[in-house]
Amino acid sequence: MEFGALIKFYRTQRGLTQGELAKGICSVPHLSKIENNSKEANEETIALLLERLNISMEEVEANEEQIKLLLREFSDNINFYLKDEVEQTYQKLKQIEHLIPFSHYIHIWELYKYRYLLFKGLLDEAGSQKELLHKQRKNFSQHEDYLFRYYNAVWLMWKGQYKNADEILDSLHMENCFQTTDGEFLYHRALIKSLLEQSGHAIHFGKQALQIFMNEHNFLRVLHTLMLLGINYTHSNIYEEAEVCFRHLIRNAEIMKEEALLPQIFHNMGYLQRKMKNYKLALYYFGKSLALQPSRNHDYLVTLYVIGELHYSLNEMEKARKCFQDVYSLARELGSKKFRLLADFYLLHMDSPEKGFKYLETKVIPFLEEANEHADDITHFYKMLADYYTRQGNAMDVVKYLNKITVQ
Template identity: 80%
Template structure:
């Protein structure tokens, strides 16, 4: 989104005071022969509007020309637009370069009409970098200035707040903000970034139909802009939601396009996710050998000591277990158990222990599932898919043992 600063004018009074104090001049020294000291004091406090000639003379005495001020203002405007564009197009090196250029002239920005746009873009930059603690501090600072925002600045602030809540996992609150912005019939509602974030949040809320709708709108805009990196991000989102919606042909087309093009635009970090999701798609389609092939490709491209590697490795273990490849499954779950402990991930530590026990004794495994795993997953209140799988496993286990009451108990949990 680009800046639309509205009707604010440059704060010449504050600017004159800043440079006067910086140069160690008294009000008398600056005002001599130009205006009275009380008049200068009123100008500096913006309680009196000075005419252009007086301002020009004061700036000249400070060795600053009106032309220089205008050039600085244009430079700020240009850099802010460039900054926004670089973030939109995910041009990471250029973002840092422009950010540094803005910091180099940051002392002047508070006196320009772009003061709030700059502070808003700082907020956006921190969100882009994933620096949520610093972003929260910037959010608090901006909230105190909210009453001074133009309509456009208020719009940006609400939009960035939605992105902040999204990264904090507060998807419902983020969705409500974006819904309000979208329904305001503002032309910016059809900005590719906002549509992408709508799709991302809808996906996180497991509303795949809505995620696909907004994702396709975002994709069209990114394609029109030749925004190649965001095209890949959106295809990933669409592929995941097509998979969840059992629209397998469309999902496969998205992932194949990603595999072909991720390396071309130097998004190699995306490939492990693409291969993982392609593996999951193949697994849903019952193409188990293909699924293992893509999961293994994902593992090969990942550092072996992070959360994503842990997730993929666990899925491989589950798949090997379902294919009766017991030794391979055991090896996977032993590695998952060790890595989960190193990473402090209790969920996968519990799940790996369940399968390792189950490989030794079905009864011991299901007792552990019922007394340790299920209570943890239910307490976390965020693992619905896992719970449904394990409720079904327990229901089948108790049904085979003729313990109908216990089986029905877990079947009922599935339908709750």
């Protein structure tokens, strides 16, 4: 406990001058030194000063222990993704926040507030906390500096700056191997690698995180990591492993009553089945996902669009047309240029393939390339154009789009 700062706080709160508090205990200059640096005093002097302020040493030590235990509980609750418990512990800490500056945990508390804001998705507030912490950084311990950099990487990730976030985590791993065997750290490494479309690395770190979460019985994080692994196994064409992940997810999410995860699980299982060319089964899972989603949002739009593509692949043109008409309307409502363009392409193509492919080549492809869409998505359209120009006997354009597929 930082006794000097504590003594100054309570002396000021009680309206005492330094002379009134020091009388009969120590000199005023000595008290001034104590208040600025408690190491200047011995335990007996500290005890007498606290006694005059009606604060017992036992109370001070109890406060320090309470802060320590609550911060540990707060961190554990975030690690286990226990949203209600995180909020409850945060409120307990807020109630004793006025005591934390006098403890050894002032910087840890400010760092954990940063982590809390990231956990809640409050990125603007997290950015402000980041700036506040940056000003204090010269006073951080090695561990506190590690946490600051780690949370900065998470903030950058949520801001879409994946490469910068990845570089920080790589550096932290090289410098602090003993601290980076934590399940959360490995999960975030896997997540960033996945966002960078480095599926092999994502699987590597994801498997490490999964083992730690399983050993800790951290069941929610096990589900999150299985989702991440399933997605990256799918992108790596490791279909059997992907299917195992998603089947585990469906079963355990239902057992744990984590209904909020089910739409995403069903969507990703549908995507896997589509890649395996099990189109009817893919439609089944996408349908289950759509039925559980609130309408009029982006996730609903994505699933509806994929259902339209599947109907198109199965030559169910009337169903496809209805889906793409709904996609077009919702995309305009939500301001999604990507899905408006995609729906427009399919609607044009069903009426006139030639006009549709012209629109795909001049409007859709340039937009997708500039937006740096996922390789699997854009490759699908390159193949469509290559096949179209093959039928047209246009060898130059066939080669052009086959080369684009190779680069992907």
